[in-house]
Structures are given as C-alpha cells and as structure tokens.
Amino acid sequence: MLIRILLLWLSALAPAMAKLPPLPDMGAPSDRILSPLEEERLGQAFFRNLHRHVRVSDDPMIQDYIASLGGRLTGHSDMANRPFHFFVVMEPEINAFAGPAGYIGVHSGLIVATRSESELASVLAHEIAHVTQNHLKRAFASAKRLSIPLAAAMLAAILVGTQSPEAAQAAIIAIQAGGLQQQINFTRAHEQEADRIGLQILADSGFDPRSMPAFFERLQQSTRLSGRRNVPEFLRTHPVTSSRIADTRARAADYPYRQYTDSLAYLLVKAKLEVLSSREPARLLPLFRQRLRRGTPMQRAAARYGLALVHQSLHHLEESRELLLRLLRQFPDQPQFVDALARVELAQGDTESALQHYRLALKHFPASTMLQLAYSQALLHSGRFSEARRRLLRLMARGNVPPSLYKHLSQAYAGMGKTAEAQRYLAEYYYATGDLEQAIRYARLALKMAGGDRILTAVARERLRFFQQEEKARKR
Secondary structure (H helix, E strand, C coil): CHHHHHHHHHHHHHHHHCCCCCCCCCCCHHHHCCCHHHHHHHHHHHHHHHCCCCCECCCHHHHHHHHHHHHHHHCCCCCCCCCCEEEEECCCCCCEEECHHHEEEEEHHHHHHCCCHHHHHHHHHHHHHHHHCCHHHHHHHHCCCCCHHHHHHHHHHHHCCCCCHHHHHHHHHHHHHCCHHHHHHHHHHHHHHHHHHHHHHHHHCCCCCCHHHHHHHHHHHHHHHHCHHHCCHHHHHCCCCHHHHHHHHHHHCCCCCCCCCCCHHHHHHHHHHHHHHCCCHHHHHHHHHHHCCCCCHHHHHHHHHHHHHHHHHCCCHHHHHHHHHHHHHHCCCCHHHHHHHHHHHHHCCCHHHHHHHHHHHHHHCCCCHHHHHHHHHHHHHCCCHHHHHHHHHHHHHCCCCCHHHHHHHHHHHHHCCCHHHHHHHHHHHHHHCCCHHHHHHHHHHHHHHCCCCHHHHHHHHHHHHHHHHHHHHHHC
C-alpha cells in the first residue's frame, strides 16, 4: 500500500532530509538504504505512531488468529526466518498495507468482505511479497537521508490520510512538478511482482491460488457498480488492472483444482468482527439466525457464535450463555468459546465459574497467548492482582508484547498498592501507543513516587530520558 505514497512523499521531502544525519552504508544493496537494525527501529516506531491515528485491535483472539495466519504464509516465503508482525486495524474500509520491518496490517473491513480464508490469505501473501522483495527499501532510495523518528511518524500519518499540512503541501508540489508517471510505473511493477510472488506463497501454504484474482475482480466489479466515489481503499493504493487480474488468473490455473475448507478460527474471527464493527448489533440477529439454517457444521457454529456475541453486546446474557454452552458441548476444547462464555459469566457476576473455565482451557492450551491474556484480565476483574501480575510478567518475557499488556500490568500494580510501578507501566503503555507526551508525564510520576527504591528510580530516570530524546528527535 505504501509504495506509491511513499515515493511521492520521499521525493518531495528529500531536500529537507538532506540536513539530517545519513544512515550507514553497509551490507547487501537493499541494506545500503536501511541496515537491518535501522529497519527494525523504523518498523517499531512506525507501529507505535500508527496507534495515534487508528484503533489497532488488542483483542487476544483476533490478534492470535491474524498472527497465526501470517506465520503460516511467511513460513513459505523467502524470509521464513525473519520476524513479521501482523495486526488488525479496526476500520470499516477494505484495505491492507505493508510497513517497514514486516509490519503488516489488515483492516477489519477487508476481513469481513472476504468470502473465504483463502481470499484473506491472498491479500496477506501479496503484502508479504512487498516485504520479501524489498519494495519499501527500494522506495527509500528516493531520499538518501532521513531521521528514523521523523520517518516513522510521517509514514504512520500518511498511511491513514492525516498527514501534516507540510507533508500534504509537499505532495501537492511533487504532483504538480511532474515526473510522477515514472514513479507510478515503478509501483505497477512492484504490484505485479507482489502478485506473482504472493501467488506462489499462497499455493505453497495450502490456500486456493484462484482466490487472489477472484477477490481482486470482485472488488473491481463492485467499483463499476457503485461508481468511482465508492472505490475501496485497497484499489486506490493497489491499482488493480484487467491485465493484472488476467495474469494472476492464468498463473493460478497452472495449479490443480481442489476444494479448500475454511478454518473454524477464520469463521469465528470474521463473525466477531462483524459484531464489533456493527453500530447496531441487533440488526445482525436475523442474519446470523438465517446462517444457522445452512452451510457446513463449522459455518453454523460460527453463526451461533456470532449470535451469542450479539446477545452479549445487547446484555442478553442468559441467551448468550445458553448458545455458548451448546457450542462447547459440540466443540469442548475450542478456546474462543471458552473465552466468550467466561466473559458472559464475569458480566453475570459468576467470577469463580469464569476463572475455572479459563483454568481448564489452559490445561489444554498452556502456550495460548489469547487464553493467558484473557485469564489475566479475569484475575484483574476479580481483584487477584498479584496472580495477574505474575502471569503478565511471564507473558512480557516472551516478547512481542501487545500495548494492552502494559496497561494491565499498571492495573495489577495499582491494585497491589504499588503506585510508582503502576505509573511506570502506564508510561510504557503510552509510549507503545505513540503518545510520547503522556509517556513522559507518567515516567515523571514514576520517578517522583519511586522514593527510596534505587532500582525503580534508575529505571524510571532512564526511561524518562529515553522518551524525552525521542520527542526531541520527532520535533526536529
């Protein structure tokens, strides 16, 4: 997604960037633009800044699924051993994008719009190919020098269309100045390459290669029917031409035809996103009831799950509970149903029953991040702060920490009466979500409240210094 916008932006900002310190020139040709360490720093900063503009899902079930699907695909790419980071943006637009260092986002609207798991996988495979072919790094060749904090903030802002007036003006000037056709052609070459590589990743991962041209063609057809004003954002940032569709269809035809079955996890996440994205969940009741009367057993189970979530959102807790108990009789070890039932029981005030459901599920899935996070939240809800803290600290030690974990840790420490530690982790939460001003504020509070705790004082002082330095770099 970023390629065309990024080329425009970097070419326009190149004179201003010339005053900033250059990146090191080392390693492979793509590494001469960004070293692996610089790229990872840019990716992390990009992801933090993204939180300032859009709502990135912190739902453990949704995050667990998209990371699992992405991992399955990257395992069949040219960069199977490098870390990728997949996440869902809670926005209704049909869109997906690849950021620096393998940060790949997909909008909830796109997931809901897909008709099969293979269609969703085809979009992720396309974005993975942008990363493996170093398209973002090549785009950086338009500017020889850049500041990591500035680049990350600008990338995140431009991505969601809320760029600063200076950046918007620079882009307008670049368009008026001409020379854009060469950049667009360069982007089209990237898109065609991402199609070809993505199709191979898709097939090697056990998904339907025909889903890629089918999804592209359906989006293009919807545009023709609804008019140019309703062009999906994915088509604006990934221009799909008839030749691209024909090319991917011809390549997909080389693979033998067979039936592909959607996973239950995909069906459940799609149903959950339908409910979470709806402004009037009650309107979904007849839709899910209709789905109960058709489809495979797994599709009907997903419809019943969606129905239970709608009832829960409407505070029809007993109706939701009955539906979930029926699902658990059919699928006794399905963690999504355990989590949903436990949340209903917490809302009903039956804390012990909810905690017991989580404990039993964790015996079957002890490594499940989704269940560990959900159980920790339930422990916080029940006032068992010390146990929640222990579990959250273990999760943090695994790495790849979601920002919400820091917030839960802050709640655990606050419940234990450890206010300085609570402020410290609240500072980390705001830093992880791109709010440096709040991060600095709470780091100062942590330092002030640390008292005679020398270790906490040293940590708070160092983090405060780090946050302040990054704020200065961003302002420059």
